[in-house]
Every structure is written in C-alpha cells, then in structure tokens.
Amino acid sequence: MKKMMQMKATEIGYEEDGETAHIKTEEGEDDEEEEDEEDSNEKGTAKRGSKKQNKESKKRGGGFCKLCRLSPQLQKFTGVPELARTEVVKQLWSYIREKNLQDPSNRRNIICDDTLHALFGVDSINMFQMNKALAKHIWPLDLDDAAPVKSTQKEKQRKQEREEDSDDPKRKKKRQKGGNSGFLAPLPLSDALVKFFGTGESALSRADVVKRIWEYIKQNNLQDPSDKRRIICDKKLKELFDIDSFNGFTVSKLLTTHFKKAEQ
DNA sequence: CGACTTAGGTTTTAAGGTCT
DNA sequence: AGACCTTAAAACCTAAGTCG
Numbered sequence: 423m424k425k426m427m428q429m430k431a432t433e434i435g436y437e438e439d440g441e442t443a444h445i446k447t448e449e450g451e452d453d454e455e456e457e458d459e460e461d462s463n464e465k466g467t468a469k470r471g472s473k474k475q476n477k478e479s480k481k482r483g484g485g486f487c488k489l490c491r492l493s494p495q496l497q498k499f500t501g502v503p504e505l506a507r508t509e510v511v512k513q514l515w516s517y518i519r520e521k522n523l524q525d526p527s528n529r530r531n532i533i534c535d536d537t538l539h540a541l542f543g544v545d546s547i548n549m550f551q552m553n554k555a556l557a558k559h560i561w562p563l564d565l566d567d568a569a570p571v572k573s574t575q576k577e578k579q580r581k582q583e584r585e586e587d588s589d590d591p592k593r594k595k596k597r598q599k600g601g602n603s604g605f606l607a608p609l610p611l612s613d614a615l616v617k618f619f620g621t622g623e624s625a626l627s628r629a630d631v632v633k634r635i636w637e638y639i640k641q642n643n644l645q646d647p648s649d650k651r652r653i654i655c656d657k658k659l660k661e662l663f664d665i666d667s668f669n670g671f672t673v674s675k676l677l678t679t680h681f682k683k684a685e686q
Numbered sequence: 687c688g689a690c691t692t693a694g695g696t697t698t699t700a701a702g703g704t705c706t
Numbered sequence: 707a708g709a710c711c712t713t714a715a716a717a718c719c720t721a722a723g724t725c726g
Contacts, residue, residue, distance in 0.1 A: 508715090509713095509714080511713085515714080518716095524716085529717060530717055549716065609725080628725060632724090670722095672723060673724095674722080674723040675723050677723090677724075678723090678725090681725080
C-alpha cells in the first residue's frame with residue numbers, strides 16, 4: 423500500500439527537490455523558515471528518495487516496538503508501567519476519541535481534560551505538540567531515574583514553534599472566505615448533457631454538473647476499484663464523452679464541450 | 687477566486703535496526 | 707561509522723481541470 427503511495431506520488435509529479443517541503447513551510451512563519459528549510463530540505467529529499475527503494479525491503483520495524491518506561495502520570499493513564507511509544511500514542515488517541523476531546527473548530531487541537539492536563543500541564547495541545555509533550559513521559563528502560571529521553575536537536579524546537587503559531591490561521595482564512603463569485607452561475611448545457619441528466623434542466627453551474635456526474639458515477643459504481651480516480655465509462659457515459667475511461671480530475675475538462683458558451 | 691472529486695504526502699515525536 | 711528508516715495517530719493540503 424505504502425509502496426503504491428510512493429509510486430503515485432512520483433506519478434502525480436511531486437518534485438524531489440524539496441518543493442513540497444517548501445510548500446509546507448510556507449504555512450509557518452517565514453523568519454525561521456530558512457534555516458529550517460535547509461535542514462528539512464536535505465533530509466526530506468534524501469528520505470523521499472530512498473524511501474521508494476527501501477520501503478519494499480524494509481518491513482521489520484525499528485526500535486519503536488521497544489518497551490519504554492512510563493512516567494507515573496502516564497502509568498496512571500495507561501495502567502501499565504512500560505509500553506512501546508507507538509502503543510502510548512495509540513492509547514492516547516483512543517482516549518481522545520472516546521472522550522471526544524478534539525476541538526471541533528480545529529480537530530488537530532486536543533482539549534485536555536483533567537487526565538490529560540495532568541499529563542501535559544496545559545488546557546489544550548495540538549496533536550503535534552502532544553507527541554513532543556509525550557516525550558517527557560517516556561523514558562528508556564535502562565534509565566532508573568526520571569531522566570527524560572535526551573533531546574538531541576535544539577533546532578527542532580524552532581520547528582514546532584513554527585508549528586505552534588503557524589497552525590490554522592491560514593486554513594481559517596480559507597474557510598472564512600467563501601462567498602459567491604460568478605462561478606456558480608448556471609451555464610447552458612448541451613443537448614447530450616440535458617439528455618444524460620434526464621431532469622429537463624437545460625442550464626446548470628459547472629460545479630453542479632460535476633457533482634451530478636459524480637453522483638452518477640457512484641450510483642453506477644463506475645470507479646475503477648484499483649484506482650478510484652479512474653472512471654470506467656458505461657454506455658451512457660461513453661455516449662456523452664466518447665471515451666472508454668477517464669481520470670476523475672478531468673471531468674471538468676470533458677465537460678467543456680457540453681457547456682454552450684453564452685455568447686455562442 | 688471556488689465549485690467538485692480522491693489519493694496520498696506531510697506534519698510531530700522517540701531510539702533502535704538496518705543499510706551503505 | 708553514520709545516514710536513514712521504522713511505528714502510531716488525524717487532519718490538512720495538494721494535485722488537475724474549467725469557467726467569468
């Protein structure tokens with residue numbers, strides 16, 4: 423599965439030169455970005471590059487499965503004195519879901535109830551910071567005293583600081599935007615399209631048409647099971663588009679010929 | 687700009703295992 | 707020896723394509 427993901431990624435055209443990383447960093451504040459970028463750029467590139475090759479042969483799991491000693495608070499939470507880090511994360515999330523502790527307006531934020539507050543010492547925490555906060559509660563087994571796992575990277579602090587204040591504003595902005603532009607204006611449909619829908623409507627917005635096409639695709643189960651973006655045309659679709667199959671992303675393109683231009 | 691779709695990459699953290 | 711990969715979680719974001 424993951425192998426597939428990698429392949430797809432390259433297919434789609436993600437560049438290896440750190441462009442993706444850059445896009446991501448954009449979300450954060452710009453000042454720290456530069457140093458950061460250098461770091462993650464290199465790393466990311468190498469990672470992605472070799473991942474492709476190595477993923478296939480690597481499956482054995484690293485040191486994450488190793489049991490770690492848990493802080494008293496975490497012991498209380500999990501009920502056991504030792505647990506693999508991955509298991510702790512798992513339990514945490516099941517607890518969060520069970521108690522419905524995700525902030526509805528930003529589900530990456532976790533509202534801490536008393537139990538979590540005891541663990542993290544904050545009222546709310548985002549999912550990324552949570553992982554970091556968790557580090558204070560997970561100790562190596564061989565360390566008798568409560569020495570938190572050594573934190574090697576100071577630079578990384580900057581990263582999550584970036585994460586802290588970058589976070590959602592951008593997204594919110596996006597969400598808030600909204601409002602109608604003229605894109606929703608109905609456009610005259612081709613006869614073939616009118617016939618295809620069979621509702622008698624002769625004009626619909628592009629978005630509406632796309633929506634209905636997808637409804638039809640789903641109703642008739644026309645998505646290629648091995649790649650759901652691929653649409654296998656049935657007779658009706660074939661008549662409409664005159665092709666055997668198409669990529670879901672190109673619906674819009676295919677529809678072009680079925681919109682009569684107002685001026686025409 | 688935003689309507690619509692899906693797949694999947696990215697983000698965080700840790701340290702041991704594995705590969706070069 | 708040192709670089710890189712592994713695990714878990716969920717949400718977000720991006721990609722193409724079109725239009726006024």
